[in-house]
Amino acid sequence: MRRDREEREERPDADLRERLHAMEAKVRKLREIRNQHSDRARRSRDQRNAVQAQYKEHRETVDLLIAEVKAIRAEVNLHRERRNAIQDQLRQLIAQIKGRRGDKDAKRSATAEYHQLKAEMERLEETFETSSVGMKKEKEMMEKLKRMGNRVGELAPEVEEFELVKVDLKDLDGSIKVLKAEADAEHQLFIAAIQRADEVSTKIDEAFAHRDFLKAEGDRHHLEHLEHRKEADAVHAQIEEMMADVNKVRDELKLAREERESWVTDHNAAVRAEMQTGAQSEAVADALVSTLLKDGNLTFGGTMAEDGARKDHRGGDGRKKRNMRRIDMSSRRRR
Structure with a gap:
């Protein structure tokens, strides 16, 4: 029953399909x-x-x-x-x-x-x-x-x-x-x-x-x-009476499927629009220029400010490791 409930949640037209079958x-x-x-x-x-x-x-x-x-x-x-x-x-x-x-x-x-x-x-x-x-x-x-x-x-x-x-x-x-x-x-x-x-x-x-x-x-x-x-x-x-009802249910399923497809299409279009770069869209390029002029810095490859902070933190750790390796190499030469 839980599985059936989950399937119904995943497919909101499951009842219509069962009725149609x-x-x-x-x-x-x-x-x-x-x-x-x-x-x-x-x-x-x-x-x-x-x-x-x-x-x-x-x-x-x-x-x-x-x-x-x-x-x-x-x-x-x-x-x-x-x-x-x-x-x-x-x-x-x-x-x-x-x-x-x-x-x-x-x-x-x-x-x-x-x-x-x-x-x-x-x-x-x-x-x-x-x-x-x-x-x-x-x-x-x-x-x-x-x-x-x-x-x-x-x-x-x-x-x-x-x-x-x-x-x-x-x-x-x-x-x-x-x-x-x-x-x-x-x-x-x-x-x-x-x-x-x-x-x-x-x-x-x-x-x-x-x-x-x-x-x-x-x-x-x-x-x-x-x-x-x-x-x-x-x-x-x-049969003709039943087929009239069957066609109505089929039309309802078709309408629901078209609505889902339309929602998915709109969502994908919105995601693609958000993921576009300045080279792909003039609107994005204009927004980046406005941000640069306003804030004085730009962040590429991320979606939030913490991504830039984490990147700076990882960069500091890297310099520290490189300095440690240089110290080891100089000590070996003195020997």
């Missing part, structure tokens, strides 16, 4: 803590970016699966429509066999009307070719065939669009079997397409679940990044 040590500790938070923030950011890259890549996979299931569902709809159209064609053909051709009140489709007209035209043509009729009857048959032909021509585009299976009206039983087989085939394709759509839908559900997981992970890492960044910023704010 303590503050700088705290700032270094805070910087380490801030850097740790910054490192955690960077790691969280890198993890977030990696997860977001996976999410982006996985989203492309999900989009492909969605496009695939849409294509399969379009195929499902196509097979269902074809199956339904063939079944409708089959029902119309069966209705013709059951004798519904002449039912005027029955609602008939274009296909049924088309086939009915074609069958009627074939029957009239066969009658016209194989039997003899009068001019009047022949004219009526020709006009009827013309009207039927025009109507068949009107129905042909619509029938060609929706009639998927060509049937032989002369072999109705065989045509029914063909239509049933075609309808069953389309139904099987329809079922298979539904199964494939279900399989892809299962994959899509799994892909959606993984997508949601990746999104949640990305959000979690992002929140961690923000939290660590916030903590780092808070510590950095403390």
Whole structure:
């Protein structure tokens, strides 16, 4: 403790220096803590970016699966429509066999009307070719065939669009079997397409679940990044406050050091001025001349009058010793 007290007396700014060292040590500790938070923030950011890259890549996979299931569902709809159209064609053909051709009140489709007209035209043509009729009857048959032909021509585009299976009206039983087989085939394709759509839908559900997981992970890492960044910023704010105090203490130390240096410089200048000789300074030379004129003597090499007295005293002792030596030498010659 005595040593510390002596050091404080020798260095009046010791307390400031101790305070500065303590503050700088705290700032270094805070910087380490801030850097740790910054490192955690960077790691969280890198993890977030990696997860977001996976999410982006996985989203492309999900989009492909969605496009695939849409294509399969379009195929499902196509097979269902074809199956339904063939079944409708089959029902119309069966209705013709059951004798519904002449039912005027029955609602008939274009296909049924088309086939009915074609069958009627074939029957009239066969009658016209194989039997003899009068001019009047022949004219009526020709006009009827013309009207039927025009109507068949009107129905042909619509029938060609929706009639998927060509049937032989002369072999109705065989045509029914063909239509049933075609309808069953389309139904099987329809079922298979539904199964494939279900399989892809299962994959899509799994892909959606993984997508949601990746999104949640990305959000979690992002929140961690923000939290660590916030903590780092808070510590950095403390560092800035501490550095303001540190700079104040440094300024105080600098001012004290400058004051000491200024005092030492002034003191040394004063000492040098006092130690100057007449040859070095005109002011000193003038002072010496004034002293000589006033007192009649000057003293060189000393700072006080006793120095001159002591010098005179030492000079007397020297003369005495020299006289003693001379006496000894003369006595030796007489011998």
